[in-house]
Amino acid sequence: MIRISAGGGGARQMRIVATGLLLVMAALYVTARSFEPMHPGIGFVRAFAEAAMVGGLADWFAVTALFRHPLGLPIPHTAIIPRNKNRIGDTLAAFLRDNFLTPAVVARRMGRVDVAAAAGRLLAAPSGTDDRLRRGASRLLADGLEALDDQRLGGMIKAALVQRIGQVQLAPLAGQLLSAAMREGRHRPVIDALIRWAARTLEANAPLIHQIVHERSGTIMRWTGLDETLAGKIIQGLENLLQEAADDPEHRLRAKVEEGLMTLAFDLQHDPKMQARVDRMRDEMIANPAMQRWLDGLWQAAREGLLRAARDPEAVLAGRLGEFTRQIGETMRDDPALRRLVNRFARRVAVGTAARYGGSIVTLVSETVRSWDARTVTDRLESAVGRDLQYIRINGTLVGGLVGVGLHSMSALFPS
Numbered sequence: 001m002i003r004i005s006a007g008g009g010g011a012r013q014m015r016i017v018a019t020g021l022l023l024v025m026a027a028l029y030v031t032a033r034s035f036e037p038m039h040p041g042i043g044f045v046r047a048f049a050e051a052a053m054v055g056g057l058a059d060w061f062a063v064t065a066l067f068r069h070p071l072g073l074p075i076p077h078t079a080i081i082p083r084n085k086n087r088i089g090d091t092l093a094a095f096l097r098d099n100f101l102t103p104a105v106v107a108r109r110m111g112r113v114d115v116a117a118a119a120g121r122l123l124a125a126p127s128g129t130d131d132r133l134r135r136g137a138s139r140l141l142a143d144g145l146e147a148l149d150d151q152r153l154g155g156m157i158k159a160a161l162v163q164r165i166g167q168v169q170l171a172p173l174a175g176q177l178l179s180a181a182m183r184e185g186r187h188r189p190v191i192d193a194l195i196r197w198a199a200r201t202l203e204a205n206a207p208l209i210h211q212i213v214h215e216r217s218g219t220i221m222r223w224t225g226l227d228e229t230l231a232g233k234i235i236q237g238l239e240n241l242l243q244e245a246a247d248d249p250e251h252r253l254r255a256k257v258e259e260g261l262m263t264l265a266f267d268l269q270h271d272p273k274m275q276a277r278v279d280r281m282r283d284e285m286i287a288n289p290a291m292q293r294w295l296d297g298l299w300q301a302a303r304e305g306l307l308r309a310a311r312d313p314e315a316v317l318a319g320r321l322g323e324f325t326r327q328i329g330e331t332m333r334d335d336p337a338l339r340r341l342v343n344r345f346a347r348r349v350a351v352g353t354a355a356r357y358g359g360s361i362v363t364l365v366s367e368t369v370r371s372w373d374a375r376t377v378t379d380r381l382e383s384a385v386g387r388d389l390q391y392i393r394i395n396g397t398l399v400g401g402l403v404g405v406g407l408h409s410m411s412a413l414f415p416s
Contacts (some may be wrong), residue, residue: 011386018393022060025052029336040412047408048401049267055400056188066389067378080379082374089369093362098372101358103351113225116342120333124326154299161327171278182261191257192246199242206235 032046064070065078081088099105181187212230217227245253266276285291332338369377382389 011383011390012392013220013389014390018060018390018397020054021397022053022056025049025056029053043412044405044408047404049404051400051404051407052397055399055403056393058400059396063389067382082378085372085374085377086370087367088377089177092369093366096365097358097362101354101361103358107351108353110343110347114339114343115346116332119342120329120339121330122329124329124333131415133307151192154296154303158292159293161298165286166283168274168282170340171268171277172280175270178265178268182258182265186211187258187261188249191254192298194257195242195246195253199239199246202235202238202242209235211369259299297382326359 026049026080029046029049032042032049036042036046061070065075066080067082069078137312178187210228213231214222214227215298217230220226241253245251248254268278332342
């Protein structure tokens with residue numbers, strides 16, 4: 001069986017059917033008119049065919065006049081759509097503006113949509129549910145990331161990071177962290193590490209100390225070898241001091257270090273000169289080319305990670321991120337307060353978008369229709385509604401025939 005589609009092919013087939021039915025009525029009229037004297041009943045057939053031709057021709061003219069001039073004749077008030085395409089575009093744009101894109105209409109329609117519940121059900125769905133939707137969203141996200149200007153977007157993100165880092169007051173923050181660490185005793189392992197580092201450094205640089213003492217000693221000390229004895233005593237004294245500080249938690253060296261750390265913590269929090277010095281160090285660090293390269297690499301790594309996640313949604317949803325996503329979905333689905341908050345946010349976004357871009361969308365529709373040539377408008381509208389219009393021709397032919405039969409019956413029943 002031939003299936004008639006709703007597109008342009010279906011419209012052409014229905015046009016053939018409607019035109020063929022009109023030709024059948026014409027042939028039936030000629031035949032019935034020839035044989036009408038033979039039997040009174042043939043008059044009903046002739047009346048049916050005659051009125052059907054009139055109805056079919058009238059509807060053919062009406063349908064054709066919408067899109068073009070019938071038979072190519074410039075009859076007034078025909079080819080209505082091509083002549084009025086600009087007005088049609090303006091009317092369509094006004095219809096969209098008045099019925100869909102005004103903030104009041106958007107707010108009213110969004111008030112009946114539970115965006116949070118729908119999003120929650122989707123996010124909370126177990127793996128495999130709504131797979132096509134998930135994969136479609138994943139491809140859309142990946143294509144969107146790849147379509148963005150990498151250098152421009154990366155530059156914007158890097159500039160935002162630099163701005164945020166530049167606004168951070170590092171000195172008070174570092175002072176507070178240092179004070180908290182000292183109150184909890186977490187600075188002691190650091191002091192231990194510094195003492196061990198100093199001992200290793202002293203041991204490694206013992207020959208250098210001997211050389212410096214030798215070079216700065218007088219001739220007599222060199223001849224007598226006292227310079228070597230002095231250097232050895234200096235090294236031995238420092239080693240003993242470091243060993244005592246390492247063994248005694250209450251050693252005076254440790255106390256001096258802690259006193260210095262407390263002074264540093266106080267200055268970081270309250271001394272403007274110290275804070276200005278830290279801010280200069282921060283700015284120099286940000287301006288350093290190595291820091292700029294690190295920020296570039298950070299963006300590239302984040303972008304590649306997002307692309308990998310977007311291209312493989314199942315791998316992401318199977319891990320901790322997937323569990324976190326499902327928890328968010330369940331909370332959005334089951335928490336009325338959160339749903340109201342999300343729905344209110346979605347409504348505000350939709351209303352704001354309509355208020356901000358509604359006029360641009362309306363203008364785009366109007367200008368797009370205006371830019372089409374008359375034939376494009378005609379073909380697109382005829383393709384959309386042409387099939388139903390051919391049904392009008394068929395119905396007009398059959399209804400006209402029935403009216404003709406009715407009139408002929410009345411004439412037979414009530415002859416003049």
